[in-house]
Amino acid sequence: MLNHVEPAVHGALDFAELERAGIYPDDVLDFSVNSNPFGPSPKVQEAVHRTPLERYPDRESIALRRALAQRLAVSPEQIVVGNGTAELIQMAAFAFLVHCKARRKGKENVLIAAPTFGEYTRAADLMGANVLSWRAVPETGFAFCPDEIEKILKNQEIRMMFLCNPNNPTGQILPLDALDLWADQYPDTLFVIDEAYMAFVPGLKSSLALQRRNIITLRSMTKDYAIAGLRLGYAVADEAMIRALVNVRPAWNVNVLAQAAGLAALQDEAYLHTTLVQLRDEKQNLLAGLKSLGFAPVPSRTNYFLLPVGDGRGFRQKLLAHGLLVRDCASFGLPAYVRIATRLHAENMRLLALLEKEFV
Ligand SMILES: Cc1ncc(COP(=O)(O)O)c(C=O)c1O
Incomplete structure:
Protein backbone atom coordinates (compact mmCIF):
# COMPACT_ATOMS: atom_id res chain seq x y z
CA MET A 1 0.00 0.00 0.00
CA LEU A 2 1.29 3.46 -0.86
CA ASN A 3 -1.07 5.28 1.48
CA HIS A 4 1.77 6.87 3.41
CA VAL A 5 2.84 9.04 0.46
CA GLU A 6 1.73 12.65 0.87
CA PRO A 7 -0.05 14.25 -2.08
CA ALA A 8 1.71 17.25 -3.63
CA VAL A 9 0.05 20.62 -3.06
CA HIS A 10 -0.72 22.67 -6.17
CA GLY A 11 -2.00 26.09 -7.12
CA ALA A 12 -4.94 26.59 -9.50
CA LEU A 13 -8.60 26.33 -8.55
CA ASP A 14 -9.53 23.94 -5.76
CA PHE A 15 -13.05 23.13 -6.87
CA ALA A 16 -14.09 21.56 -3.55
CA GLU A 17 -12.86 24.61 -1.65
CA LEU A 18 -14.76 26.94 -3.98
CA GLU A 19 -17.91 24.90 -3.55
CA ARG A 20 -17.61 25.11 0.24
CA ALA A 21 -17.08 28.85 0.03
CA GLY A 22 -19.98 29.30 -2.40
CA ILE A 23 -17.70 30.78 -5.08
CA TYR A 24 -18.43 29.97 -8.72
CA PRO A 25 -15.17 28.84 -10.47
CA ASP A 26 -15.81 31.09 -13.48
CA ASP A 27 -15.82 34.10 -11.17
CA VAL A 28 -12.27 33.50 -9.95
CA LEU A 29 -9.34 35.38 -11.39
CA ASP A 30 -6.46 32.94 -11.04
CA PHE A 31 -3.05 34.44 -10.29
CA SER A 32 -1.94 31.12 -8.80
CA VAL A 33 -1.18 29.33 -12.08
CA ASN A 34 1.89 30.39 -14.03
CA SER A 35 0.37 30.02 -17.49
CA ASN A 36 0.15 32.41 -20.41
CA PRO A 37 -2.95 34.48 -19.48
CA PHE A 38 -3.66 35.36 -23.14
CA GLY A 39 -5.03 31.85 -23.59
CA PRO A 40 -4.38 29.48 -26.50
CA SER A 41 -3.85 30.64 -30.07
CA PRO A 42 -7.07 30.82 -32.16
CA LYS A 43 -5.43 28.16 -34.38
CA VAL A 44 -5.35 25.81 -31.41
CA GLN A 45 -9.05 26.43 -30.76
CA GLU A 46 -9.82 25.65 -34.42
CA ALA A 47 -7.74 22.46 -34.38
CA VAL A 48 -9.55 21.25 -31.27
CA HIS A 49 -12.95 21.88 -32.89
CA ARG A 50 -11.92 19.97 -36.03
CA THR A 51 -10.68 16.90 -34.18
CA PRO A 52 -12.87 13.77 -34.31
CA GLN A 267 2.51 26.16 -36.04
CA ASP A 268 1.64 29.52 -34.50
CA GLU A 269 4.87 30.69 -32.94
CA ALA A 270 4.02 34.30 -33.83
CA TYR A 271 1.12 34.23 -31.37
CA LEU A 272 3.35 32.76 -28.66
CA HIS A 273 6.01 35.37 -29.24
CA THR A 274 3.61 38.34 -29.26
CA THR A 275 1.80 37.27 -26.13
CA LEU A 276 4.94 36.49 -24.15
CA VAL A 277 6.50 39.86 -25.06
CA GLN A 278 3.34 41.61 -23.82
CA LEU A 279 3.36 39.50 -20.69
CA ARG A 280 6.87 40.61 -19.83
CA ASP A 281 5.76 44.27 -20.09
CA GLU A 282 2.78 43.53 -17.89
CA LYS A 283 5.02 41.93 -15.30
CA GLN A 284 7.07 45.12 -15.07
CA ASN A 285 3.87 47.19 -14.62
CA LEU A 286 2.62 44.84 -11.95
CA LEU A 287 5.92 44.88 -10.06
CA ALA A 288 6.00 48.69 -10.20
CA GLY A 289 2.42 48.82 -8.90
CA LEU A 290 3.22 46.46 -6.02
CA LYS A 291 6.32 48.43 -5.06
CA SER A 292 4.35 51.68 -5.10
CA LEU A 293 1.99 50.09 -2.55
CA GLY A 294 4.96 49.22 -0.31
CA PHE A 295 5.29 45.52 -1.21
CA ALA A 296 8.70 43.99 -1.90
CA PRO A 297 8.36 41.34 -4.64
CA VAL A 298 11.35 38.99 -4.85
CA PRO A 299 13.17 39.48 -8.18
CA SER A 300 12.53 36.61 -10.59
CA ARG A 301 13.33 35.84 -14.23
CA THR A 302 9.88 34.44 -14.95
CA ASN A 303 6.29 35.65 -15.37
CA TYR A 304 5.66 34.72 -11.71
CA PHE A 305 7.38 35.85 -8.53
CA LEU A 306 7.33 35.46 -4.76
CA LEU A 307 5.82 38.14 -2.58
CA PRO A 308 6.54 38.29 1.17
CA VAL A 309 3.26 39.06 2.95
CA GLY A 310 3.71 37.79 6.52
CA ASP A 311 0.85 35.28 6.55
CA GLY A 312 0.55 33.70 3.10
CA ARG A 313 -2.49 31.62 3.97
CA GLY A 314 -4.43 34.51 5.48
CA PHE A 315 -3.49 36.74 2.54
CA ARG A 316 -4.74 34.14 0.07
CA GLN A 317 -8.01 33.67 1.94
CA LYS A 318 -8.67 37.38 2.07
CA LEU A 319 -8.14 37.77 -1.69
CA LEU A 320 -10.16 34.67 -2.50
CA ALA A 321 -13.15 36.10 -0.69
CA HIS A 322 -13.03 38.79 -3.42
CA GLY A 323 -12.61 36.23 -6.23
CA LEU A 324 -8.83 36.60 -6.71
CA LEU A 325 -6.60 33.57 -6.19
CA VAL A 326 -2.88 33.63 -5.38
CA ARG A 327 -0.63 30.70 -4.43
CA ASP A 328 -0.06 30.32 -0.71
CA CYS A 329 3.56 29.10 -0.47
CA ALA A 330 3.33 27.16 2.83
CA SER A 331 3.70 23.86 0.96
CA PHE A 332 7.04 25.12 -0.39
CA GLY A 333 8.14 25.72 3.21
CA LEU A 334 7.56 29.45 2.72
CA PRO A 335 4.49 30.29 4.82
CA ALA A 336 5.28 34.03 4.78
CA TYR A 337 5.07 34.22 0.99
CA VAL A 338 2.56 33.99 -1.81
CA ARG A 339 3.40 33.39 -5.46
CA ILE A 340 1.77 35.62 -8.03
CA ALA A 341 1.72 35.05 -11.79
CA THR A 342 1.30 38.05 -14.06
CA ARG A 343 -2.07 38.29 -15.81
CA LEU A 344 -3.60 40.69 -18.34
CA HIS A 345 -3.35 44.44 -17.71
CA ALA A 346 -6.91 45.04 -16.45
CA GLU A 347 -6.69 41.94 -14.23
CA ASN A 348 -3.42 43.06 -12.68
CA MET A 349 -4.98 46.44 -12.05
CA ARG A 350 -7.84 44.73 -10.24
CA LEU A 351 -5.35 42.93 -8.02
CA LEU A 352 -3.50 46.15 -7.24
CA ALA A 353 -6.74 47.98 -6.45
CA LEU A 354 -7.84 45.21 -4.09
CA LEU A 355 -4.44 45.12 -2.37
CA GLU A 356 -4.56 48.89 -1.87
CA LYS A 357 -8.03 48.63 -0.36
CA GLU A 358 -7.38 45.64 1.90
CA PHE A 359 -3.72 45.74 2.86
CA VAL A 360 -2.33 49.27 2.62
C1 LIG B 1 7.78 23.05 -12.48
C2 LIG B 1 6.56 22.41 -13.00
N1 LIG B 1 6.68 21.30 -13.72
C3 LIG B 1 5.60 20.67 -14.21
C4 LIG B 1 4.34 21.16 -13.98
C5 LIG B 1 3.18 20.42 -14.54
O1 LIG B 1 3.06 20.78 -15.86
P1 LIG B 1 1.98 20.08 -16.80
O2 LIG B 1 0.77 20.95 -16.80
O3 LIG B 1 2.67 20.03 -18.12
O4 LIG B 1 1.70 18.73 -16.23
C6 LIG B 1 4.16 22.32 -13.24
C7 LIG B 1 2.81 22.83 -12.97
O5 LIG B 1 2.57 23.61 -12.12
C8 LIG B 1 5.30 22.96 -12.73
O6 LIG B 1 5.21 24.07 -12.00
Whole structure:
Protein backbone atom coordinates (compact mmCIF):
# COMPACT_ATOMS: atom_id res chain seq x y z
CA MET A 1 0.00 0.00 0.00
CA LEU A 2 1.29 3.46 -0.86
CA ASN A 3 -1.07 5.28 1.48
CA HIS A 4 1.77 6.87 3.41
CA VAL A 5 2.84 9.04 0.46
CA GLU A 6 1.73 12.65 0.87
CA PRO A 7 -0.05 14.25 -2.08
CA ALA A 8 1.71 17.25 -3.63
CA VAL A 9 0.05 20.62 -3.06
CA HIS A 10 -0.72 22.67 -6.17
CA GLY A 11 -2.00 26.09 -7.12
CA ALA A 12 -4.94 26.59 -9.50
CA LEU A 13 -8.60 26.33 -8.55
CA ASP A 14 -9.53 23.94 -5.76
CA PHE A 15 -13.05 23.13 -6.87
CA ALA A 16 -14.09 21.56 -3.55
CA GLU A 17 -12.86 24.61 -1.65
CA LEU A 18 -14.76 26.94 -3.98
CA GLU A 19 -17.91 24.90 -3.55
CA ARG A 20 -17.61 25.11 0.24
CA ALA A 21 -17.08 28.85 0.03
CA GLY A 22 -19.98 29.30 -2.40
CA ILE A 23 -17.70 30.78 -5.08
CA TYR A 24 -18.43 29.97 -8.72
CA PRO A 25 -15.17 28.84 -10.47
CA ASP A 26 -15.81 31.09 -13.48
CA ASP A 27 -15.82 34.10 -11.17
CA VAL A 28 -12.27 33.50 -9.95
CA LEU A 29 -9.34 35.38 -11.39
CA ASP A 30 -6.46 32.94 -11.04
CA PHE A 31 -3.05 34.44 -10.29
CA SER A 32 -1.94 31.12 -8.80
CA VAL A 33 -1.18 29.33 -12.08
CA ASN A 34 1.89 30.39 -14.03
CA SER A 35 0.37 30.02 -17.49
CA ASN A 36 0.15 32.41 -20.41
CA PRO A 37 -2.95 34.48 -19.48
CA PHE A 38 -3.66 35.36 -23.14
CA GLY A 39 -5.03 31.85 -23.59
CA PRO A 40 -4.38 29.48 -26.50
CA SER A 41 -3.85 30.64 -30.07
CA PRO A 42 -7.07 30.82 -32.16
CA LYS A 43 -5.43 28.16 -34.38
CA VAL A 44 -5.35 25.81 -31.41
CA GLN A 45 -9.05 26.43 -30.76
CA GLU A 46 -9.82 25.65 -34.42
CA ALA A 47 -7.74 22.46 -34.38
CA VAL A 48 -9.55 21.25 -31.27
CA HIS A 49 -12.95 21.88 -32.89
CA ARG A 50 -11.92 19.97 -36.03
CA THR A 51 -10.68 16.90 -34.18
CA PRO A 52 -12.87 13.77 -34.31
CA LEU A 53 -13.45 12.36 -30.84
CA GLU A 54 -14.48 8.81 -31.68
CA ARG A 55 -10.99 7.68 -32.74
CA TYR A 56 -8.34 6.40 -30.34
CA PRO A 57 -5.35 8.72 -30.18
CA ASP A 58 -2.04 7.80 -31.80
CA ARG A 59 -0.30 6.00 -28.94
CA GLU A 60 3.06 7.27 -30.15
CA SER A 61 2.02 10.91 -30.87
CA ILE A 62 4.04 10.56 -34.08
CA ALA A 63 3.00 13.77 -35.84
CA LEU A 64 3.60 15.85 -32.73
CA ARG A 65 6.94 14.18 -32.03
CA ARG A 66 8.07 14.84 -35.60
CA ALA A 67 7.12 18.50 -35.32
CA LEU A 68 8.89 18.81 -31.97
CA ALA A 69 11.94 16.97 -33.27
CA GLN A 70 12.24 19.39 -36.17
CA ARG A 71 11.89 22.36 -33.82
CA LEU A 72 14.47 21.06 -31.35
CA ALA A 73 16.88 19.56 -33.89
CA VAL A 74 16.72 16.08 -32.35
CA SER A 75 15.29 12.83 -33.70
CA PRO A 76 11.66 11.80 -32.96
CA GLU A 77 13.11 8.74 -31.17
CA GLN A 78 14.57 11.15 -28.62
CA ILE A 79 11.13 12.39 -27.60
CA VAL A 80 8.26 10.93 -25.61
CA VAL A 81 5.03 12.87 -25.14
CA GLY A 82 3.16 12.89 -21.84
CA ASN A 83 -0.23 13.78 -20.45
CA GLY A 84 1.38 16.90 -19.02
CA THR A 85 4.87 17.14 -17.58
CA ALA A 86 3.41 15.89 -14.31
CA GLU A 87 2.98 12.44 -15.89
CA LEU A 88 6.55 12.48 -17.24
CA ILE A 89 7.93 13.20 -13.76
CA GLN A 90 6.25 10.05 -12.48
CA MET A 91 7.35 8.09 -15.53
CA ALA A 92 10.97 9.13 -14.93
CA ALA A 93 10.84 7.94 -11.32
CA PHE A 94 9.09 4.71 -12.33
CA ALA A 95 11.54 3.97 -15.13
CA PHE A 96 14.79 4.79 -13.38
CA LEU A 97 14.35 4.30 -9.64
CA VAL A 98 14.27 0.76 -8.40
CA HIS A 99 11.55 0.32 -5.83
CA CYS A 100 13.28 0.05 -2.46
CA LYS A 101 11.47 -3.18 -1.66
CA ALA A 102 13.16 -4.75 -4.65
CA ARG A 103 16.57 -3.47 -3.67
CA ARG A 104 18.66 -5.28 -1.07
CA LYS A 105 21.23 -2.52 -0.68
CA GLY A 106 18.72 -0.02 0.67
CA LYS A 107 17.11 3.09 -0.65
CA GLU A 108 18.27 5.10 -3.65
CA ASN A 109 18.99 8.77 -3.08
CA VAL A 110 17.09 11.40 -5.01
CA LEU A 111 18.33 14.97 -4.75
CA ILE A 112 15.93 17.88 -5.07
CA ALA A 113 16.79 21.58 -5.26
CA ALA A 114 14.16 23.17 -3.02
CA PRO A 115 11.91 25.05 -2.62
CA THR A 116 10.38 23.61 -5.77
CA PHE A 117 7.50 21.83 -7.49
CA GLY A 118 6.01 19.20 -5.17
CA GLU A 119 5.67 16.37 -7.69
CA TYR A 120 9.39 15.50 -7.60
CA THR A 121 9.26 14.49 -3.95
CA ARG A 122 6.01 12.62 -4.47
CA ALA A 123 7.41 10.67 -7.44
CA ALA A 124 10.52 9.75 -5.43
CA ASP A 125 8.43 8.83 -2.37
CA LEU A 126 6.19 6.58 -4.48
CA MET A 127 9.28 4.62 -5.49
CA GLY A 128 10.47 4.39 -1.89
CA ALA A 129 13.54 6.52 -2.59
CA ASN A 130 15.37 8.58 0.00
CA VAL A 131 14.83 12.28 -0.71
CA LEU A 132 17.74 14.64 -0.01
CA SER A 133 17.30 18.36 -0.47
CA TRP A 134 19.42 21.35 -1.02
CA ARG A 135 17.47 24.50 -0.16
CA ALA A 136 17.79 28.03 -1.55
CA VAL A 137 17.38 30.80 1.02
CA PRO A 138 15.72 34.26 1.06
CA GLU A 139 19.01 35.96 1.98
CA THR A 140 20.36 35.27 -1.53
CA GLY A 141 17.05 35.96 -3.28
CA PHE A 142 16.59 32.15 -3.49
CA ALA A 143 19.45 31.89 -6.01
CA PHE A 144 20.77 28.42 -6.83
CA CYS A 145 24.14 27.87 -5.20
CA PRO A 146 25.98 25.40 -7.49
CA ASP A 147 28.88 24.91 -5.05
CA GLU A 148 26.59 23.78 -2.24
CA ILE A 149 24.64 21.46 -4.55
CA GLU A 150 27.86 20.00 -5.85
CA LYS A 151 28.96 19.11 -2.31
CA ILE A 152 25.91 16.86 -1.97
CA LEU A 153 26.52 15.27 -5.37
CA LYS A 154 30.09 14.60 -4.31
CA ASN A 155 29.42 13.23 -0.84
CA GLN A 156 26.31 11.14 -1.45
CA GLU A 157 25.52 8.49 -3.99
CA ILE A 158 22.76 10.31 -5.91
CA ARG A 159 20.79 8.17 -8.36
CA MET A 160 18.56 10.96 -9.64
CA MET A 161 18.41 14.70 -9.31
CA PHE A 162 15.29 16.71 -10.09
CA LEU A 163 15.99 20.31 -10.93
CA CYS A 164 13.45 22.86 -12.07
CA ASN A 165 14.97 25.49 -14.36
CA PRO A 166 13.67 28.17 -14.25
CA ASN A 167 12.55 27.19 -10.81
CA ASN A 168 9.03 27.18 -9.49
CA PRO A 169 8.23 29.09 -7.21
CA THR A 170 11.35 31.29 -7.13
CA GLY A 171 11.83 32.06 -10.84
CA GLN A 172 15.57 31.54 -10.37
CA ILE A 173 17.92 30.05 -12.93
CA LEU A 174 20.76 27.56 -12.68
CA PRO A 175 23.78 28.51 -14.82
CA LEU A 176 24.05 25.86 -17.53
CA ASP A 177 27.79 25.41 -17.03
CA ALA A 178 27.11 24.02 -13.54
CA LEU A 179 24.87 21.32 -15.00
CA ASP A 180 27.41 20.68 -17.75
CA LEU A 181 30.07 20.02 -15.13
CA TRP A 182 27.86 17.81 -12.96
CA ALA A 183 26.68 15.71 -15.90
CA ASP A 184 30.33 15.01 -16.67
CA GLN A 185 31.54 14.43 -13.14
CA TYR A 186 28.61 12.32 -11.96
CA PRO A 187 27.83 9.97 -14.86
CA ASP A 188 25.85 7.62 -12.57
CA THR A 189 23.45 10.39 -11.59
CA LEU A 190 20.47 10.96 -13.83
CA PHE A 191 19.62 14.67 -14.03
CA VAL A 192 15.94 15.32 -14.71
CA ILE A 193 15.72 18.96 -15.71
CA ASP A 194 12.21 20.38 -15.71
CA GLU A 195 12.08 23.29 -18.15
CA ALA A 196 8.32 23.82 -17.88
CA TYR A 197 8.80 27.62 -17.79
CA MET A 198 11.68 27.93 -20.24
CA ALA A 199 9.65 29.92 -22.82
CA PHE A 200 8.93 32.68 -20.31
CA VAL A 201 12.63 33.60 -20.04
CA PRO A 202 13.90 34.90 -23.37
CA GLY A 203 17.33 33.71 -24.40
CA LEU A 204 17.61 31.10 -21.65
CA LYS A 205 19.86 28.21 -22.65
CA SER A 206 18.30 24.78 -22.42
CA SER A 207 19.88 21.64 -20.98
CA LEU A 208 19.12 20.14 -24.42
CA ALA A 209 22.19 21.95 -25.74
CA LEU A 210 24.39 19.75 -23.53
CA GLN A 211 23.34 16.50 -25.27
CA ARG A 212 24.25 14.29 -22.33
CA ARG A 213 23.23 10.68 -21.85
CA ASN A 214 22.45 11.33 -18.19
CA ILE A 215 20.16 14.33 -18.71
CA ILE A 216 16.43 14.10 -19.34
CA THR A 217 14.88 17.42 -20.29
CA LEU A 218 11.19 17.89 -19.51
CA ARG A 219 9.09 20.54 -21.19
CA SER A 220 5.48 21.51 -20.63
CA MET A 221 3.21 22.81 -23.36
CA THR A 222 0.43 23.70 -20.93
CA LYS A 223 2.02 26.91 -19.61
CA ASP A 224 3.35 28.87 -22.60
CA TYR A 225 0.70 27.62 -25.04
CA ALA A 226 -2.03 27.92 -22.38
CA ILE A 227 -3.59 24.47 -22.69
CA ALA A 228 -3.44 23.33 -19.07
CA GLY A 229 -6.90 21.80 -19.36
CA LEU A 230 -5.76 19.52 -22.19
CA ARG A 231 -2.52 18.34 -20.50
CA LEU A 232 0.58 18.12 -22.69
CA GLY A 233 4.30 17.84 -22.09
CA TYR A 234 7.31 16.01 -23.49
CA ALA A 235 10.66 14.60 -22.48
CA VAL A 236 13.79 14.78 -24.60
CA ALA A 237 16.77 12.52 -23.95
CA ASP A 238 19.08 9.92 -25.37
CA GLU A 239 17.14 7.27 -27.35
CA ALA A 240 17.83 4.52 -24.80
CA MET A 241 16.44 6.70 -22.00
CA ILE A 242 13.35 7.47 -24.03
CA ARG A 243 12.79 3.74 -24.65
CA ALA A 244 12.82 3.21 -20.87
CA LEU A 245 10.25 5.98 -20.40
CA VAL A 246 8.08 4.54 -23.18
CA ASN A 247 8.14 1.20 -21.35
CA VAL A 248 6.35 2.67 -18.34
CA ARG A 249 4.01 4.97 -20.28
CA PRO A 250 0.29 4.26 -19.88
CA ALA A 251 -1.37 3.28 -23.17
CA TRP A 252 -3.04 6.13 -25.11
CA ASN A 253 -1.72 8.58 -22.53
CA VAL A 254 -2.08 11.67 -24.73
CA ASN A 255 -5.61 12.27 -25.98
CA VAL A 256 -6.57 13.36 -29.51
CA LEU A 257 -7.37 16.95 -28.53
CA ALA A 258 -4.06 17.48 -26.80
CA GLN A 259 -2.11 16.08 -29.77
CA ALA A 260 -4.03 18.26 -32.24
CA ALA A 261 -3.67 21.32 -30.01
CA GLY A 262 0.06 20.75 -29.58
CA LEU A 263 0.60 20.52 -33.33
CA ALA A 264 -1.43 23.66 -34.02
CA ALA A 265 0.34 25.54 -31.23
CA LEU A 266 3.73 24.76 -32.73
CA GLN A 267 2.51 26.16 -36.04
CA ASP A 268 1.64 29.52 -34.50
CA GLU A 269 4.87 30.69 -32.94
CA ALA A 270 4.02 34.30 -33.83
CA TYR A 271 1.12 34.23 -31.37
CA LEU A 272 3.35 32.76 -28.66
CA HIS A 273 6.01 35.37 -29.24
CA THR A 274 3.61 38.34 -29.26
CA THR A 275 1.80 37.27 -26.13
CA LEU A 276 4.94 36.49 -24.15
CA VAL A 277 6.50 39.86 -25.06
CA GLN A 278 3.34 41.61 -23.82
CA LEU A 279 3.36 39.50 -20.69
CA ARG A 280 6.87 40.61 -19.83
CA ASP A 281 5.76 44.27 -20.09
CA GLU A 282 2.78 43.53 -17.89
CA LYS A 283 5.02 41.93 -15.30
CA GLN A 284 7.07 45.12 -15.07
CA ASN A 285 3.87 47.19 -14.62
CA LEU A 286 2.62 44.84 -11.95
CA LEU A 287 5.92 44.88 -10.06
CA ALA A 288 6.00 48.69 -10.20
CA GLY A 289 2.42 48.82 -8.90
CA LEU A 290 3.22 46.46 -6.02
CA LYS A 291 6.32 48.43 -5.06
CA SER A 292 4.35 51.68 -5.10
CA LEU A 293 1.99 50.09 -2.55
CA GLY A 294 4.96 49.22 -0.31
CA PHE A 295 5.29 45.52 -1.21
CA ALA A 296 8.70 43.99 -1.90
CA PRO A 297 8.36 41.34 -4.64
CA VAL A 298 11.35 38.99 -4.85
CA PRO A 299 13.17 39.48 -8.18
CA SER A 300 12.53 36.61 -10.59
CA ARG A 301 13.33 35.84 -14.23
CA THR A 302 9.88 34.44 -14.95
CA ASN A 303 6.29 35.65 -15.37
CA TYR A 304 5.66 34.72 -11.71
CA PHE A 305 7.38 35.85 -8.53
CA LEU A 306 7.33 35.46 -4.76
CA LEU A 307 5.82 38.14 -2.58
CA PRO A 308 6.54 38.29 1.17
CA VAL A 309 3.26 39.06 2.95
CA GLY A 310 3.71 37.79 6.52
CA ASP A 311 0.85 35.28 6.55
CA GLY A 312 0.55 33.70 3.10
CA ARG A 313 -2.49 31.62 3.97
CA GLY A 314 -4.43 34.51 5.48
CA PHE A 315 -3.49 36.74 2.54
CA ARG A 316 -4.74 34.14 0.07
CA GLN A 317 -8.01 33.67 1.94
CA LYS A 318 -8.67 37.38 2.07
CA LEU A 319 -8.14 37.77 -1.69
CA LEU A 320 -10.16 34.67 -2.50
CA ALA A 321 -13.15 36.10 -0.69
CA HIS A 322 -13.03 38.79 -3.42
CA GLY A 323 -12.61 36.23 -6.23
CA LEU A 324 -8.83 36.60 -6.71
CA LEU A 325 -6.60 33.57 -6.19
CA VAL A 326 -2.88 33.63 -5.38
CA ARG A 327 -0.63 30.70 -4.43
CA ASP A 328 -0.06 30.32 -0.71
CA CYS A 329 3.56 29.10 -0.47
CA ALA A 330 3.33 27.16 2.83
CA SER A 331 3.70 23.86 0.96
CA PHE A 332 7.04 25.12 -0.39
CA GLY A 333 8.14 25.72 3.21
CA LEU A 334 7.56 29.45 2.72
CA PRO A 335 4.49 30.29 4.82
CA ALA A 336 5.28 34.03 4.78
CA TYR A 337 5.07 34.22 0.99
CA VAL A 338 2.56 33.99 -1.81
CA ARG A 339 3.40 33.39 -5.46
CA ILE A 340 1.77 35.62 -8.03
CA ALA A 341 1.72 35.05 -11.79
CA THR A 342 1.30 38.05 -14.06
CA ARG A 343 -2.07 38.29 -15.81
CA LEU A 344 -3.60 40.69 -18.34
CA HIS A 345 -3.35 44.44 -17.71
CA ALA A 346 -6.91 45.04 -16.45
CA GLU A 347 -6.69 41.94 -14.23
CA ASN A 348 -3.42 43.06 -12.68
CA MET A 349 -4.98 46.44 -12.05
CA ARG A 350 -7.84 44.73 -10.24
CA LEU A 351 -5.35 42.93 -8.02
CA LEU A 352 -3.50 46.15 -7.24
CA ALA A 353 -6.74 47.98 -6.45
CA LEU A 354 -7.84 45.21 -4.09
CA LEU A 355 -4.44 45.12 -2.37
CA GLU A 356 -4.56 48.89 -1.87
CA LYS A 357 -8.03 48.63 -0.36
CA GLU A 358 -7.38 45.64 1.90
CA PHE A 359 -3.72 45.74 2.86
CA VAL A 360 -2.33 49.27 2.62
C1 LIG B 1 7.78 23.05 -12.48
C2 LIG B 1 6.56 22.41 -13.00
N1 LIG B 1 6.68 21.30 -13.72
C3 LIG B 1 5.60 20.67 -14.21
C4 LIG B 1 4.34 21.16 -13.98
C5 LIG B 1 3.18 20.42 -14.54
O1 LIG B 1 3.06 20.78 -15.86
P1 LIG B 1 1.98 20.08 -16.80
O2 LIG B 1 0.77 20.95 -16.80
O3 LIG B 1 2.67 20.03 -18.12
O4 LIG B 1 1.70 18.73 -16.23
C6 LIG B 1 4.16 22.32 -13.24
C7 LIG B 1 2.81 22.83 -12.97
O5 LIG B 1 2.57 23.61 -12.12
C8 LIG B 1 5.30 22.96 -12.73
O6 LIG B 1 5.21 24.07 -12.00
